[in-house]
Amino acid sequence: KQEVTQIPAALSVPEGENLVLNCSFTDSAIYNLQWFRQDPGKGLTSLLLIQSSQREQTSGRLNASLDKSSGRSTLYIAASQPGDSATYLCAVEHGSSNTGKLIFGQGTTLQVKP
Amino acid sequence: GAVVSQHPSWVICKSGTSVKIECRSLDFQATTMFWYRQFPKQSLMLMATSNEGSKATYEQGVEKDKFLINHASLTLSTLTVTSAHPEDSSFYICSATGRRNSPLHFGNGTRLTVT
Numbered sequence: 253k254q255e256v257t258q259i260p261a262a263l264s265v266p267e268g269e270n271l272v273l274n275c276s277f278t279d280s281a282i283y284n285l286q287w288f289r290q291d292p293g294k295g296l297t298s299l300l301l302i303q304s305s306q307r308e309q310t311s312g313r314l315n316a317s318l319d320k321s322s323g324r325s326t327l328y329i330a331a332s333q334p335g336d337s338a339t340y341l342c343a344v345e346h347g348s349s350n351t352g353k354l355i356f357g358q359g360t361t362l363q364v365k366p
Numbered sequence: 367g368a369v370v371s372q373h374p375s376w377v378i379c380k381s382g383t384s385v386k387i388e389c390r391s392l393d394f395q396a397t398t399m400f401w402y403r404q405f406p407k408q409s410l411m412l413m414a415t416s417n418e419g420s421k422a423t424y425e426q427g428v429e430k431d432k433f434l435i436n437h438a439s440l441t442l443s444t445l446t447v448t449s450a451h452p453e454d455s456s457f458y459i460c461s462a463t464g465r466r467n468s469p470l471h472f473g474n475g476t477r478l479t480v481t
Contacts, residue, residue, distance in 0.1 A: 293475070298472075359409055
């Protein structure tokens with residue numbers, strides 16, 4: 253059974269710091285991996301999607317990497333800002349084809365202090 | 367961009383009543399919709415997958431008679447929590463996708479509180 257784990261569960265950093273969020277999954281047979289942002293009481297905003305054949309994706313100050321063989325992904329946030337404060341969720345689409353069914357990690361709650 | 371609208375955004379109901387949550391795709395045809403549940407400080411857990419015009423497929427441990435899902439059109443899926451109890455209080459989120467390999471789009475969620 254595929255399981256997704258995120259560490260740390262919570263993180264507090266001063267503004268301007270670079271930081272890394274970690275995600276691991278137990279079964280390397282994934283179709284893709286996606287990072288989401290969730291603000292309190294809100295839905296999900298997709299940040300980056302990495303297909304199983306890709307190693308990384310970048311969008312602005314965000315960079316996500318994927319090492320499928322080791323079951324790991326990282327989300328790198330450069331020059332963090334207070335507006336980055338949110339919960340970041342990692343999710344994998346398990347299997348060899350596009351099903352749309354995502355398995356989520358527990359999330360990392362990030363607080364960036366001004 | 368594609369938008370998924372979820373309604374209501376929050377609802378409070380008394381124990382024993384039923385609550386219906388709607389998930390609409392506003393600018394694309396959603397052949398498949400997914401319903402997730404998120405308890406406080408926990409992650410999203412998939413409840414069921416609904417395909418337009420067919421019965422929903424429920425994940426293990428999810429009671430299909432309690433969580434009724436209807437996906438009667440390509441733009442609307444509904445989740446009805448029947449005979450709600452306080453333990454059903456949670457954040458419910460839907461996602462929708464169109465043709466195969468189309469992106470997933472999430473609604474903004476519904477906060478259900480059962481008193």
